[in-house]
Amino acid sequence: MNSFKYTNPTDIRFGVDLLDEQLHDAVAQYGQNVLLAYGGGSIKKSGLYDRVIKALAGLNVVELSGIEPNPKIASVREGQKLVKENKIDVILAVGGGSVIDASKVIGSAAFYEGDPWDLVIKPSIRQTIAQLPLVDILTLAATGTENNFGSVISNPETHQKLGTYGPNRPAVSFLDPSLTTSVSKWQTAAGSIDIFSHLTEQYFDRSNNTINEGLIEGIYRTVIKFGPIAVAKPEDLEARAQLMWASTVALNGLVGLGNQNGWTVHPIEHELSAYYDITHGVGLGILTPRWLKKVYADPSTHDKFVKFAKHVWGLNGADDEIAQQAIQATYDWVKSLDVPTTLPGVEITDDVNFDEMAASAVKVGSLEQHGYVPLNQADVRALLVASMTTEGFEN
Amino acid sequence: MNSFKYTNPTDIRFGVDLLDEQLHDAVAQYGQNVLLAYGGGSIKKSGLYDRVIKALAGLNVVELSGIEPNPKIASVREGQKLVKENKIDVILAVGGGSVIDASKVIGSAAFYEGDPWDLVIKPSIRQTIAQLPLVDILTLAATGTENNFGSVISNPETHQKLGTYGPNRPAVSFLDPSLTTSVSKWQTAAGSIDIFSHLTEQYFDRSNNTINEGLIEGIYRTVIKFGPIAVAKPEDLEARAQLMWASTVALNGLVGLGNQNGWTVHPIEHELSAYYDITHGVGLGILTPRWLKKVYADPSTHDKFVKFAKHVWGLNGADDEIAQQAIQATYDWVKSLDVPTTLPGVEITDDVNFDEMAASAVKVGSLEQHGYVPLNQADVRALLVASMTTEGFEN
The missing domain is CATH 3.40.50.1970 (Rossmann fold)
Structure with missing residues (x-):
């Protein structure tokens, strides 16, 4: 630690x-x-x-x-x-x-x-x-x-x-x-994804602090369960309460204490919001499954993905299999919240700004220095391009 | 909530x-x-x-x-x-x-x-x-x-x-x-059990707050893993760090926010320590498995025990089977820390004070009013008697 x-x-x-x-x-x-x-x-x-x-x-x-x-x-x-x-x-x-x-x-x-x-x-x-x-x-x-x-x-x-x-x-x-309870389905979904993303940014960290991991897994399971309930039944006070407290504990510093890596998906999403003024959480929901797939390509992340699969998504089976399933489950969960899962879904239909955005995200987020898996400008551009289609997530 | x-x-x-x-x-x-x-x-x-x-x-x-x-x-x-x-x-x-x-x-x-x-x-x-x-x-x-x-x-x-x-x-x-790192094996074991018990007192609660449950499960897994490591290798700094932070987050109020039941095992153990000046954590380690078995007899606790089995002990199988296994696993974990698992093991060899102690625990802990499963004086006495032997835990 x-x-x-x-x-x-x-x-x-x-x-x-x-x-x-x-x-x-x-x-x-x-x-x-x-x-x-x-x-x-x-x-x-x-x-x-x-x-x-x-x-x-x-x-x-x-x-x-x-x-x-x-x-x-x-x-x-x-x-x-x-x-x-x-x-x-x-x-x-x-x-x-x-x-x-x-x-x-x-x-x-x-x-x-x-x-x-x-x-x-x-x-x-x-x-x-x-x-x-x-x-x-x-x-x-x-x-x-x-x-x-x-x-x-x-x-x-x-x-x-x-x-x-x-x-x-x-x-x-x-x-x-x-x-x-009066928050729109759209904002409820976006908020739930924002919470999920805060957890993801802190869970995928090389410090491997088991207390942090455990705390985060508990909040993950809560937002995974109650996000869709609040979207389906906005008046469900229990779901609203769980999401509210989840939002607080997910990002009050506690669950990332002693972490050593910086955040990756947020800096990239901030470029999307800055250029296109899209809803932050929706942008995170589009980017996160692609980012998970990208970092899983690095074998040094596999142990973490197995924990993510078992403790967050409750999956059992061969390591590689459940890791892949967990990435797909993340995509499916975002989709279940009834928000777009591609950039064209939020009316970003061409790549004209991607180079500039990628360069800025890498610089602002120190992604090459501090990323859980370091990303350069070409990597970020590829993530944005991958976010243009459902390839790899929909058959 | x-x-x-x-x-x-x-x-x-x-x-x-x-x-x-x-x-x-x-x-x-x-x-x-x-x-x-x-x-x-x-x-x-x-x-x-x-x-x-x-x-x-x-x-x-x-x-x-x-x-x-x-x-x-x-x-x-x-x-x-x-x-x-x-x-x-x-x-x-x-x-x-x-x-x-x-x-x-x-x-x-x-x-x-x-x-x-x-x-x-x-x-x-x-x-x-x-x-x-x-x-x-x-x-x-x-x-x-x-x-x-x-x-x-x-x-x-x-x-x-x-x-x-x-x-x-x-x-x-x-x-x-x-x-x-210089703490004795005995005190290390007792401290680990104390942390485990703080988690147990807050996990078994009728408020069923899923965030609290998740946070606690993460700390449980940490103490279950690192307690025995620290006992076996006192110099293991990572184990010592994990246990230290576990002790703090287990009992700073966070993981029991909004809980509705009081504590049970601590008030009973306080009687043991008060009468016999035994080490608090060792007393908790003796009482906890018996208490788990006692409250599991109430079917309204079964859902919680299934979570305890799956998320804390990583067990899979039929509900009743894994719940029983989780209780046994708790006993085995205490034993693995190389401390006594019965009252005679800490030189409490007769029941002469049990009635008085049981009466006091019920009163001080409001066990009949606020217990996760309410306990009266006879129940507490029976717990103490059950703690005299290994019956039910050793073949």
Whole structure:
């Protein structure tokens, strides 16, 4: 096992309808001036907005709305202006990963004089400045942002979609699965695949930490089971609860402690989203089975694939056979969530940007240096090309 | 899934030889006056004591030594006196569960005017008073105390061994697996069984949270694999590392979030230790297989046992068959650790105290109200009697 340092002070409040009683104090402990950040109108339609406003009675609330999926730097700039003008003490983010991600960077931008895009391209700046405390109410199980340091911010002008890390996790996270029963089938599927991908990025690691592996296998089985249930029956509260907690533990750092390899599929998908603004999780679902097939070509991965087959997919049989079956099972699971399984399915119909995207993914993700199986530009391009058809997965 | 609240701010430093560079600042951040608590002479023999003293150079160090296994209230009383007399700012506990457990209660006793035994029998008092920050250096993988709120303190005069919970987890925990390579085979075995038992107490729960189950199964497999390796090859650093991290995640609250049943085997074992001062983990190893057999008699547990058999022990076959095999495998695993598997093996040769012990366990553990399978005094007595022989486990 490798060395690591870990501390996770986020105050997690998991359960249905806790926020009406607990939200006020959870926010007010940090001050009176609150930036309420959210996305489109869905929280108004669902009634959540009214509940939040009621709970915040007595506090000074300034609103930042319209934070989009794949959150744009423009929203962060707008937030920076608001937090400075209004001497904001605490940010309350109500929404999915996009709203929370943007709010984290706004929390740093409150203490930065320059353009917040600097904080995305040079996240090290954020480690040297303060960050406003963040309370969040999660409305989509997917990214794990509710309990980690990370954000992903897009800059449409430069075709960049980049990860950035601040010094603090959210201070308080309300995880109420009943808020996710209205999430669309599409977003539910995408969120489930995102969770699956976070597990995959950490499971396929050369450190071979058996505790990490075991923890991940348990979360894998949960998302494999409950993702399709939530897509089929959006109102199934148990499935929603399992997915919500899965999203949190899959990416709060715990299950990758001491890992030594970097991530591969996420950097590649970020290129897809940056160029074509497709749904992140759907892009991951297209890429992941092809990536598994690619890395399985390296025999040094075979032991891991056998564990993946046995402990995640419950397969028994000859090693090579069950490994191949597990890769196919991953493809079939994505397909069972009723999302496209090829790039043309998300309207990416030619390879005109593939060279540029592959070069960027290799560079941004350090894929040649830190990949579980190192990938170069040609490898990534081949993965993208393989994602154009169902070859190898459909007869 | 049930609701829960979870926050775990302990600053964990996992790895070999981190303490020489990091210990000073980790302690000094809380003040200059340090109570250094430890057990017998083993940390002097191993050289750890000298390393600690060197790292603490410049701080005012007061020592409390001689904290025994199954830590006694006398040590807490002595610590209370020392922290008050010396205006202690922070406690540094160097040792296994006993030293850390006692130090937590001393941390509360610093702010209490009465006898600290009050804090054990009425832990609610501790929630209303402060607690000194605790830094620990763990030297035995077992109890999980390095990352939780709990302590178990014994009072030999009253034959009581009771759990008590404070408001705070340790502030900083140094988890250095190389410090455990000198742990005896006996203590290594007992620690491994203690971890196994913590998992069992949380796995057999009616909440049936699949994430908890999966996480626990991963830790189970780790301790099942590496416990015997560490007993056979005490110097195996990888086994020591796996067991150390297993001990932490098995009992930091994470894997039992939202659980609804209380613990059963621990309260019964605490009676054994309180009456006979036997090693806690060895007592658990004797009781656990009998308890598994007892609860399996209730058909409502069978689904769980099938998961236990498949996911923990890797068994395949007919449900009832593999469930029985899993119970036997648990017994065989304990035996493979080279510790006694019956009460006479730890010199408990008659049943003279069994009625009293059973009554106390049922009461202290609320076994009739909150047990996974409720147990009354007669049930517990029968478990103790069954633990007198190898019947049912050896042909």
